Amino acid sequence: MTCQSKNLQHVGKTFSPNKVQLVQPEVLIIGQHYTPQEWLSDKQKIEKILSWPPLKTSKNVCRFLELCSTVYSVVEFILFQVDEKRRKRSAQYKSILMNDRESRCFQPKLELYGLFQTLRAYRLYIIGAKKL
Numbered sequence: 281m282t283c284q285s286k287n288l289q290h291v292g293k294t295f296s297p298n299k300v301q302l303v304q305p306e307v308l309i310i311g312q313h314y315t316p317q318e319w320l321s322d323k324q325k326i327e328k329i330l331s332w333p334p335l336k337t338s339k340n341v342c343r344f345l346e347l348c349s350t351v352y353s354v355v356e357f358i359l360f361q362v363d364e365k366r367r368k369r370s371a372q373y374k375s376i377l378m379n380d381r382e383s384r385c386f387q388p389k390l391e392l393y394g395l396f397q398t399l400r401a402y403r404l405y406i407i408g409a410k411k412l
Contacts, residue, residue, distance in 0.1 A: 336407060341399060345392065 288295065306315050313320045328347065335341050362368055385393070399406065 338407065341406075345395065348392070348395075 285295075306313065308314075308322060313322055325347065329344075332344055332347075333340075335344060382390075382393070
């Protein structure tokens with residue numbers, strides 16, 4: 281371990297001993313729970329997303345998207361639509377064409393952009409506002 285820290289210092293990298301998590305079976309970093317076998321989203325954040333009240337204002341939508349941006353792997357599991365028989369069905373996404381610049385974005389950004397496009401398309405049904 282000393283050798284590795286000296287190598288980091290040699291190339292000009294530093295780290296805070298209070299923040300670094302080395303040689304631990306499980307770590308929690310920026311809302312992601314890492315183990316040697318897998319990585320999962322933080323359970324507290326998932327519970328917060330699942331218990332989120334219905335979105336009624338654009339401010340609530342922004343807060344919800346902010347939370348989902350750190351736990352983007354659960355976005356696909358929680359978005360649903362209620363049909364006329366009051367059954368929950370997964371949300372129907374529409375395909376959009378992207379230009380070359382948009383297609384080079386990172387995957388989480390593309391997922392949030394798709395969610396934004398969907399919310400914008402259905403804004404009159406969601407909150408009844410013309411501008412979102």
